[in-house]
Amino acid sequence: MPLAFDHIRRQARSLAESGDTAGARSLLENAVEQGRPALRDGDPELLETMRQLAGLHHSAGDPMGARRVLEEAAAAGERLGDADPLGVMLAYDLAVVAEELANRHVARSNFVKVASFGPGALGEDHWAVARARSYLDAAAPTPPVSDAPSSVPPVSGAPTSVPPVSAVPASAPPASPPPLFAPPPTSVPPAAPAFEPTPPSRGRRTWLPAALGGVAGGIIVAVVVAVFLLRPTANPETTSAAPTAPASAVVVPTASAALPAPLVPSASAPAAAATTTPPAASAPAATRPPTTAPPTATKTTAPPPAVRTRIVAPANNSRVAYPFDAEFTVSAADVSAPNTVVALLICVAGRCYLDGKLDIIGTGAAPYTIYLGSTRPEGTGVAWKLRLDRLPKAKFNDLIAQRDAAIADGSWGDKGTPMSALNPTPVSTLTVVKG
Structure with a gap:
């Protein structure tokens, strides 16, 4: 009569939950020993019972005992096929225990099996598959660095290493290169504040007085020309009454501010032309006080949602x-x-x-x-x-x-x-x- 492994596992679980882990372990060990003849056939019920027994060894602080049971079960589980969920989970358990025992060869070979066959057997997003991929990524060798100088300057402030995706126990290899296809972190220099005034250079002090003199002369000439051009056009009745500006009133600009000779409007020119004034010299721009950007409103970060059971x-x-x-x-x-x-x-x-x-x-x-x-x-x-x-x-x-x-x-x-x-x-x- 075959053993009721499922019933035995339930009893062992109840004993463990009540605190009698030794009784639970003894119950499972007796069941495994009695069912050992079926081990060569890869009986799934027996293998699952051995997996539970290994878990009790592990929780009791006996990873070596867990490894012995798991290695025997994993060898018999090869009859189930690589894509069988139970076989994949046995490989995962053995990999975790080997990792704790610092046996990296056994850990890596079993994590490779989980990463290869786990997506089809357990699902692409299964936590065992994610853990296996994280271990393999962390254990991947770092590519050699060439002695030739790089054409791209190093980014200031970039981290020298990237932590693995999930927490890896202390027995995992210390090297943790960044995951594949992850863009390296970059450091962007801060932008200058808007409307920041540019400080004057030292050379500006030598030509500033001369420039101000030229600009003042240009303003005087522009005023005289405007008065000359805005007088009424030739009219027999008003020409004699209009005062003529004496020659001494015309100020000749200096060579640095020379202007073309003013044009005398003709009587036949349209009235709009008589009111046209030549462009005046640019007035010095008033120095504006630096504009300060309005203070940025403080961004309130919403608290994370409460975790529910x-x-x-x-x-x-x-x-x-x-x-x-x-x-x-x-x-x-x-x-x-x-x-x-x-x-x-x-x-x-x-x-x-x-x-x-x-x-x-x-x-x-x-x-x-x-x-x-x-x-x-x-x-x-x-x-x-x-x-x-x-x-x-x-x-x-x-x-x-x-x-x-x-x-x-x-x-x-x-x-x-x-x-x-x-x-x-x-x-x-x-x-x-x-x-």
């Missing part, structure tokens, strides 16, 4: 594999709440089944591996709903005990979790289709 991956109504990892954001209140937990339930066919609780790490929640149904084909093509509820710790522990008792007597599938024990409105929900 919700399911952020996979996308709503998307098709998922068996198993798959869900991702979450958690509000600050749920992170610091001492007496409540965020419980995850799986609902199908009108019933909801309590699966566990979110594992709060720092200010967020760890990804949660979800199995829709007890076997891979069960419920394929059916819509399943994921649900988050905020429950008191005492109620959550009571519901976990009821669940384990129902699993033990075989009534869990018919009963599920009482809806009356849950929140009237769930904290977050989304629907997925088992592929």
Whole structure:
């Protein structure tokens, strides 16, 4: 009779959540040992159980034990094919553990597998694929620098290195070149203020008095010429009465301000021509005070939106594999709440089944591996709903005990979790289709 690996994994998870990690590890080790004859066939249920066992070793601070289990499981998982989601996740787990143990060759070879086959098996935007690409980008060798001088001067103030996309543990290589196709940061010199007055040069002081004298002489000549040209045209009745300007009244300009001889308007010229005045010499421009740009209004930066507790991956109504990892954001209140937990339930066919609780790490929640149904084909093509509820710790522990008792007597599938024990409105929900 084959072992019920799914049931054993659920029991181990309950033990670990209650704090009995040693009991959970012992339960999984016994199951793996009894199911070892099926290892050569690459039984997915056994491999998933070994993956959970490796996780318990890792969380207990035993990365070497985790690596031994994962290497054995990954070798047997090669029968699943490179594009199998479980095989890709085994490679990811092994890469992370090898990275912590500073075994860069094993870490790199497995991250290469995740980056190569993960997009097809897990999705282009899966967090495991992003982590693998980040590691490979950070570990890429820096191209040699030529000794020839560059034709482009270095940009002042440019950073000498670009941090990797995501945080890499201390065991990762220290070099972190910028990602491909990322434009290098540039430094643009600040523009000069508008209307800034230009300071006078030293040479201007020597010719300024002479220029002012020439301009004054030009103004006097222009006034005399204007008086001469604006007198009435030749008329027998008024000519004799009009005073003639004496020759001594004409001021001869200096050579530096010489002007052409004034034109005498003729009697036959139109009246408009008699009023035409030659262009006067330019008056010195008044020195304008420097214009100060109006103060820029202080830009008010809106505070970032508050983080809510919700399911952020996979996308709503998307098709998922068996198993798959869900991702979450958690509000600050749920992170610091001492007496409540965020419980995850799986609902199908009108019933909801309590699966566990979110594992709060720092200010967020760890990804949660979800199995829709007890076997891979069960419920394929059916819509399943994921649900988050905020429950008191005492109620959550009571519901976990009821669940384990129902699993033990075989009534869990018919009963599920009482809806009356849950929140009237769930904290977050989304629907997925088992592929």
